[in-house]
Amino acid sequence: MIIQNSSNVVKLGLSVALALAATACSGQQPSGDTITLVQGVKGNPFYVAMECGAKEQAAKLGVDLEVTAPDQFDASQQTPLVNAVAAKNPAAVLIAPTDAVAMRAPINNLISRGAKVIEVDTALDDTTISTSHITTDNFAAGEAAADKFNEILGGKGKILALSSAPGISTNDSRVEGLQEGLKAYPGLEFAGVQYTKEDATTAASIVSSSLSADPGINGIFSVNSPSSQGAATALRNNNAAERVKLIGFDAGPQQIEQLKNGAVVALVAQSPYQIGADGVQVAVDAIAGKDVPSDTTTPVMVLDTANVDTPEAQRFIYKTEC
Numbered sequence: 001m002i003i004q005n006s007s008n009v010v011k012l013g014l015s016v017a018l019a020l021a022a023t024a025c026s027g028q029q030p031s032g033d034t035i036t037l038v039q040g041v042k043g044n045p046f047y048v049a050m051e052c053g054a055k056e057q058a059a060k061l062g063v064d065l066e067v068t069a070p071d072q073f074d075a076s077q078q079t080p081l082v083n084a085v086a087a088k089n090p091a092a093v094l095i096a097p098t099d100a101v102a103m104r105a106p107i108n109n110l111i112s113r114g115a116k117v118i119e120v121d122t123a124l125d126d127t128t129i130s131t132s133h134i135t136t137d138n139f140a141a142g143e144a145a146a147d148k149f150n151e152i153l154g155g156k157g158k159i160l161a162l163s164s165a166p167g168i169s170t171n172d173s174r175v176e177g178l179q180e181g182l183k184a185y186p187g188l189e190f191a192g193v194q195y196t197k198e199d200a201t202t203a204a205s206i207v208s209s210s211l212s213a214d215p216g217i218n219g220i221f222s223v224n225s226p227s228s229q230g231a232a233t234a235l236r237n238n239n240a241a242e243r244v245k246l247i248g249f250d251a252g253p254q255q256i257e258q259l260k261n262g263a264v265v266a267l268v269a270q271s272p273y274q275i276g277a278d279g280v281q282v283a284v285d286a287i288a289g290k291d292v293p294s295d296t297t298t299p300v301m302v303l304d305t306a307n308v309d310t311p312e313a314q315r316f317i318y319k320t321e322c
Contacts, residue, residue: 034065037068038068050272082095092117092286093116094119131282135295136275136298138171142179152266159221162227166195175223196224218243220245251316259303
């Protein structure tokens with residue numbers, strides 16, 4: 001099952017086609033412009049896949065692309081990197097803000113130096129600051145998880161959500177989508193959201209205590225990889241893996257292994273490669289003074305053991321290297 005906002009994808013596809021046609025006709029290449037991708041965290045397969053898409057599109061368009069990332073998904077680590085990038089006066093910056101509020105000042109610093117800022121994946125709480133925003137349709141992803149829970153639980157149960165921390169736009173939207181999606185199924189109840197700080201040990205402790213406090217919980221939706229790892233450990237330690245169904249998020253090598261060994265029953269997979277490629281194209285268009293979409297969403301696919309090895313699923317499985 002693939003979920004996407006088709007109108008936005010069509011608009012972006014048209015933008016890409018027009019931009020490439022214009023470049024071919026004029027013979028002009030924006031090769032003198034540097035674009036920098038500031039990832040959310042170094043080494044994560046999601047961001048590696050995004051980098052791969054960005055690099056391929058940059059090579060096609062003849063633009064220079066630089067990539068940098070903090071060691072942790074933390075605004076205090078990302079801020080000095082962004083300020084260092086700003087000092088180089090890049091033409092455009094693709095950035096996954098690590099905090100919806102704390103990253104405002106560094107991003108405003110980029111803009112004050114003339115950079116076009118394209119938010120990729122995550123976003124600031126103020127949508128008027130950046131030139132454009134490209135992300136997974138995270139709300140639809142949460143709704144898709146609700147649909148899958150209804151299927152695997154036979155329409156009855158209580159679903160606990162595990163998120164990182166309040167204020168991360170993508171994670172918040174996934175939980176909100178789950179809540180809204182569950183409303184379509186009278187037999188399914190939302191059991192609240194708990195915050196794990198993307199720490200597997202914390203997630204395991206939360207799941208263990210939640211199951212003890214509320215034995216009616218029979219579904220867990222984890223919106224990030226460390227929480228999925230911790231939840232799977234807790235279910236195993238509490239002999240609850242058969243009774244409580246875990247749906248994870250993302251599709252890196254570790255998540256695919258969890259799916260295949262039964263630790264999770266399904267994964268909601270994004271398309272970070274497309275986010276990176278689309279981000280570079282929007283940046284090039286913005287540098288050229290063209291109108292660009294303020295918001296673009298990319299599709300998700302719900303992976304399970306029945307479809308994970310299909311050709312369709314392969315473009316949603318993340319990379320560890322380009």
